[in-house]
Amino acid sequence: MTTYIDFRSDTVTRPTPEMLNAMTAAQLGDDVYGDDPTVNAFEQKMAELSGFEAAMIVSSGTQSNLCALLSHCQRGEEYIVGQHYHTYLYEAGGAAALGGIVPQPIPVSADGSLAADAIKAVIKPNDQHFAMSKLISLENTHHGKVIPVEYFKAIRDLANEHQLSVHLDGARVFNALTELNIDLKQLCHYVDSISVCFSKGLGTPMGSVLCGSEAFISKARRWRKMLGGGMRQAGIIAAAMDYALDNHVAQLKNDHKRCQELSSKLQGINGVTVTACDTNMLYFKLADSFNPALVAQLLKAEGILISAGDEIRLVCHRDISDADVVYFAQSLEDILTIMSQVTAE
Structure with missing residues (x-):
C-alpha cells in the first residue's frame, strides 16, 4: 500500500503504537449499563477538566453535536448558527431532519465568530408565528481561526439577556486553547455545553465527548441511544482518548x-x-x-x-x-x- 503525505485533514491521523497499547490494556465493561470503568473514569476526568457536572462519550463529533442540539431544543424551536459552521452545513441537516429543530443561519465574520448584533437581529419575539429561539451554536476554532474568551463572555451576556442556551462545537478546541494559553474550564465557563473531538489533531481513531450539566447529559444519553450510539465495551475508545489527552495535547x-x-x-x-x-x-x-x-x-x-x-x-x-x-x-x-x-x- 502506498504511503502518502496527507494534508487533506487532521482526521487522517492514525493511533500511535503507545495509544494502541493503552487501548488493548483497557479494563472493559458494558457502557450502556454504565459498567465500563475506563469510560466512567474518562467521562469524570473530562467533566472536571471542563468544569461541568457530567460528560458522555460518543462515536463522533457529528453525533455529539446532534445529541446536544436535540437536548437543548424541542421540535419547532430554533438554534442560531453560522451559515458555514459545522452544525449547520456539514452534519447532513440532522437537527432539522431528525429533531424538527429549525436552524437560523447567519453570516460568519472574518474572524470566525458570529457578530453579536447579527445574533440579536434574528432572535425571535415570543409570538405564535415564529419558531422559538432557544440556542446559540458557536465554534472554536473555525477554519483554524481562534476565537478569544472575551467574545464568549459577551455572547454569554447576550444569551442570558434573552434566556438562550449556548453550545460550543469544540471539535478543535484544544488547538484554540493552545494559542490562547488557557485551560478548558476557562472557556467552558461561558457556555452550557461543549463537544470535544479527539479523532482530529489528537490522533484517536474515533470518539468525541459531550460535556454539560447532569440533567443535560442525562437527556443526551437518551438521544444517543435513540440515534444508535449506545456502545458496549467503549473503554477501548476511552483509553485512546485518555492517552491523547495526557500525551498529545501538548x-x-x-x-x-x-x-x-x-x-x-x-x-x-x-x-x-x-x-x-x-x-x-x-x-x-x-x-x-x-x-x-x-x-x-x-x-x-x-x-x-x-x-x-x-x-x-x-x-x-x-x-x-x-x-x-x-x-x-x-x-x-x-x-x-x-x-x-x-x-x-
Missing part, C-alpha cells in the same frame, strides 16, 4: 509551528497566494493559469494528498513532519514551474 503547538513554516515557504512560490494561516490550517489560492485538480493529481504522483478547489486547505497534524513540509513546498514549486513552462511553449 504536541499541538508543533502542528501550529509547521503550519506557519509552510505558509512562509508557500509565500515564496510564484502563482501561490496564501489567504489564511491559523493554528494548524492554511488556505491558499493558485493563479488562474493553474488547474487545481491537475495540480492535486500531479502532487499525488509525488506521494502527496490535498483536496483540490478554488481555495485549497492544507492541514498540519501529528503525522506531518518538518521534512514533509519542505518536500511539499518544493514539490508544489517544481510542478507549477513545469506547468508554466509548458503553457509558455
